[in-house]
Amino acid sequence: MLNICFVSTEVAPYSKTGGLGDVTEGLPEELAKMGHAVCTVAPRFDQYKDAWDTEILHPVKYGKETTKVRYFHSYKKGVDHIWVDHHVYLSKTPLVNKKLYGPRDAVDYTDNAERFAMLSQAAIEVPLLVPLGPYGRKGPMGENTIFVCNDWHTALLPLYLKEYYKSYGTFLNAKTVMLLHNIAFQGRFPLLKFEALNLPDKYLQDLSFTTQFAPPPLDETTTKPIVASEPMVMLNWLKAGFLHCDKALTVSPNFAREVTADAAGGVELDEVARAVKLTGITNGTKVETWNPQKDKYIPVNYDAETMASGKQSCKMALQIECGLKTDPDIPIFGFIGRLENQKGADVIIAAMPKLAQLNCQVVILGIGSPKLEEQLEAIADQYPFAKGVARFDPELAHFITAGADYCLMPSRFEPCGLNQLYAMMYGTIPVVAPVGGLVDTVPPQFGFWMEKIPMPKIPGVAVSEEMLARGVDAMIVGMKKALAEYGTPKFEQMRLACMGNDVSWKGPAAKYVEVFQGLMGCQ
Numbered sequence: 186m187l188n189i190c191f192v193s194t195e196v197a198p199y200s201k202t203g204g205l206g207d208v209t210e211g212l213p214e215e216l217a218k219m220g221h222a223v224c225t226v227a228p229r230f231d232q233y234k235d236a237w238d239t240e241i242l243h244p245v246k247y248g249k250e251t252t253k254v255r256y257f258h259s260y261k262k263g264v265d266h267i268w269v270d271h272h273v274y275l276s277k278t279p280l281v282n283k284k285l286y287g288p289r290d291a292v293d294y295t296d297n298a299e300r301f302a303m304l305s306q307a308a309i310e311v312p313l314l315v316p317l318g319p320y321g322r323k324g325p326m327g328e329n330t331i332f333v334c335n336d337w338h339t340a341l342l343p344l345y346l347k348e349y350y351k352s353y354g355t356f357l358n359a360k361t362v363m364l365l366h367n368i369a370f371q372g373r374f375p376l377l378k379f380e381a382l383n384l385p386d387k388y389l390q391d392l393s394f395t396t397q398f399a400p401p402p403l404d405e406t407t408t409k410p411i412v413a414s415e416p417m418v419m420l421n422w423l424k425a426g427f428l429h430c431d432k433a434l435t436v437s438p439n440f441a442r443e444v445t446a447d448a449a450g451g452v453e454l455d456e457v458a459r460a461v462k463l464t465g466i467t468n469g470t471k472v473e474t475w476n477p478q479k480d481k482y483i484p485v486n487y488d489a490e491t492m493a494s495g496k497q498s499c500k501m502a503l504q505i506e507c508g509l510k511t512d513p514d515i516p517i518f519g520f521i522g523r524l525e526n527q528k529g530a531d532v533i534i535a536a537m538p539k540l541a542q543l544n545c546q547v548v549i550l551g552i553g554s555p556k557l558e559e560q561l562e563a564i565a566d567q568y569p570f571a572k573g574v575a576r577f578d579p580e581l582a583h584f585i586t587a588g589a590d591y592c593l594m595p596s597r598f599e600p601c602g603l604n605q606l607y608a609m610m611y612g613t614i615p616v617v618a619p620v621g622g623l624v625d626t627v628p629p630q631f632g633f634w635m636e637k638i639p640m641p642k643i644p645g646v647a648v649s650e651e652m653l654a655r656g657v658d659a660m661i662v663g664m665k666k667a668l669a670e671y672g673t674p675k676f677e678q679m680r681l682a683c684m685g686n687d688v689s690w691k692g693p694a695a696k697y698v699e700v701f702q703g704l705m706g707c708q
Contacts, residue, residue, distance in 0.1 A: 187701050188326045189216055191225045192308040192342060193335035194285060194301070196266060199259075200230050202285060203523060204468070204603050205335060205366045208436065211471040212697065215690035217263030219698065222326055224317060226308040228300075229268035229275060230285060235259045236268055239321060241314050245306040247273065248299040248381040254307045256315050265317040269307040273300050290554055291408040292401065298378045298420075305342040308332070309350065312359075328355060331701050333362045337372030340426025344388055347429060360704040363430035365423070365463070367600055368444050368452050369527065372422025373400055379420060391428045394421035396453055398643045410646065424457050431704055433461040434697075436601035437622030441465030443598070449642050466697060467625050468601040469690030475586075475607045482583035489684045492612045493677075496587065503588030507572035508565065509546050516671045517546045518616065518664065519589030521582045521604050524553030524561065524575065526648055529595030529618065529638050532656040534560050537568050539661055543668060547571040547593075548585050550578060591616050591667050592632075595660040597640035599623050605632070609683035614676070616667045618659075630682050633670075635663025 191213055195206035213223045229236070236257040244253050257268035273296065287293040294300065312326035334342045343361040350356045373396070379389055395418050399411040427433050435441050443450040445459045477495065478488050484502040487495020497513050504511045522528040533549060534557065540547060549561055552575055561573035574581060586592070592608035594617040601622030605615040615632035617623040627634070636659035639652045648656075670676045701707075 187216075187221045187698070187705065187707075188312065188330045189213070189221055189223045189333060189701065190308070190312055190326065190330050191223070191333045191335065192305065192339045193225065193227050194304070194338045195335075196225045196227045199233055199266070200227060200285060204436075204601065207471070207603055208364075208366065208468055209335060211469060211690050212694060213264045214262045214471070215469070215694040216697070219694060221698070222317065223263070224265035224267055224311065224315075224326060226267045226269065226304075226311050228304055229257055229270040231275070233257070233259060233268065235261070236266070237320070238270075239315060243307065243310050243314060245303050246383045247271075247303045248296075249383075252303075254303070256307075256311070258315065258321060260317075260319050265315075267311050267315055269304055271303065273303070288405050292405055293403060295403045295405055297403075298372075298374050299381050301338040301372075302341055302382050305334075305339050305345055308339070308342060309346055309356075313355075329358045329705070330356070331360045331362060331704065333364055334426060334430065335364050336366050337370055337423040337426070340372060340422040341382065341384075343426060343429035343431075344384055344391075348384065348388075358705070360431040360701075361429070362700070362704070363423075363426045363433045365433070365435040365444070365600070368423075368450075368454065369598070371424070371452065371454065372420070374420040374422070375399075375403070376418060376420060388425065392420045392422070392425045394419050394424055394453075398453075410643070412643065412646065421454070424454060427454070427457050427461045427463075430461070432700060433458070433463045434700065435463055435465050437467045437625045438465035439624040440600045440621040443621060464700075465622075465625075466693055466700075467622055468603060468606070469693040470603060470606045470610070470688050472610065472689045475583075475610050477587055477611045480583055480587065482580040483587040484584075489612075489681055492680060492684065496590075496612055496680075499584070499587040500590070503548065503584055504546070506584065507548055509548075509570065509572060514672075515544065515546055516591065516668060517548060517589045518591045518593040519585040519608075519613070520547070520549045520551070520593045521585055522551050522594070524551045524557040526640070527597055527599075529597055529656065529660070530554075530557050530561075531648065531653060532595045532638060532660050533593065534564065534573075535653050536657040536660060537564060537571060539657060540664075541568060541570065543664065545570065545664070545668060548589065549573045550581055550585055551575065552577050586611050586613055589613050590671065591664075593660075593664070594618065594623060595635060595638050595656065595663075596620055596623065597638045597656075602626065606688040609686050609688055612680040612684045614667065614679055614683060616663045618663075626688070630679065631686060632679070632683070633663050633667045635660050635666075
């Protein structure tokens with residue numbers, strides 16, 4: 186049995202802005218089913234109803250200030266969820282899942298370095314202090330723990346563990362895994378933030394990073410990234426996490442190849458990723474949550490045998506719900522995701538004039554960029570074949586997944602992607618850009634590829650009108666391929682193949698266990 190502690194800013198369904206929260210929900214649950222001791226540690230962003238106060242307090246550093254965190258505890262599906270309670274988490278998130286990292290889109294809180302450095306410090310103490318099991322009836326996890334650090338927010342944990350524990354004889358057998366979900370966000374901070382991290386000067390070199398690109402200034406107002414004419418030195422948390430972890434993983438093999446291929450794919454961290462041998466394991470999904478046979482959010486449940494009639498009923502109900510023409514013979518493309526350039530939401534909206542020339546309907550659901558939200562809500566007025574909904578709505582997401590014929594994903598980059606996996610379980614055929622995990626999970630028997638959607642070389646830089654137009658043309662290529670097969674025997678075979686594909690966490694979890702056992706020297 187392994188002791189595994191996932192440290193993350195997001196754990197669904199409690200806190201989630203994207204796929205990170207889904208992974209730190211589904212993977213720990215699958216590992217617990219396999220008999221391993223598993224916990225998650227995350228900020229207490231809300232007063233979660235099932236979390237109880239352990240009354241355990243521990244001193245930590247918030248910048249140069251010594252403060253105390255309190256641990257709350259939930260126990261669900263064999264996984265212990267530990268919540269780090271402090272006012273810098275709870276007070277900053279009046280709208281949970283909307284403002285975890287900043288007061289508005291594309292803006293970070295000024296103290297994110299201090300907030301998330303404190304999270305790593307607090308997380309290391311969990312295996313030593315917090316009793317696990319229902320209502321804490323078991324003892325603490327103990328020192329022989331594997332810490333799985335998710336994305337840049339927790340990338341300092343391997344450094345703190347080495348400096349303040351292993352060097353003093355504690356956690357000598359513990360291991361750290363850096364699990365990358367999104368290379369575009371690396372924890373780039375001004376050098377002056379180093380003092381707030383409470384690390385010796387010897388770590389400054391591994392944290393230092395020379396670049397001409399930086400996120401917007403930490404003023405909670407400016408959204409435009411800094412592009413300097415001359416190289417500048419910054420802190421890069423993800424770089425340090427890679428260098429000091431025992432194993433670097435990411436969420437799909439193809440994304441690992443992209444990150445290590447060149448500076449553009451690795452967003453300037455490609456050399457470090459190659460040096461640490463970044464390895465990809467494709468994500469899975471929670472089949473209990475996404476299951477057309479039992480889904481309470483869809484009007485008609487169905488399986489592979491009843492798929493044709495079940496999907497038709499869901500489709501017509503979706504058309505009525507969205508105010509679209511009710512016609513079972515019109516193919517529907519569904520998009521569910523964040524309204525941001527990474528996901529290609531801007532491409533779909535810009536493509537409306539060309540989509541009007543195709544015999545199809547389009548339903549789009551998401552939140553994100555205020556500009557894109559405004560454009561999305563307005564498309565139905567001009568394009569009667571389309572419906573845009575700018576809100577966070579899990580019920581409608583399930584409804585669209587069941588009622589659509591195709592899952593549209595024109596992502597500029599996609600570490601793994603989950604919506605294409607959800608779609609497959611419902612017999613909804615993915616139409617995707619050939620990037621990241623979409624390449625690994627959507628081979629020809631399961632879906633269609635469009636051409637690559639062009640993207641700026643520097644994350645955060647605006648997409649030009651010319652680049653957007655090329656993206657529209659690239660997406661249309663894939664949509665036309667899909668429409669050419671609509672209603673054919675190949676189309677029906679593809680839907681059945683999608684439904685028969687195992688996209689659960691069972692296979693990926695076994696691969697993680699193999700990696701973990703290797704780290705711990707298990708046979």
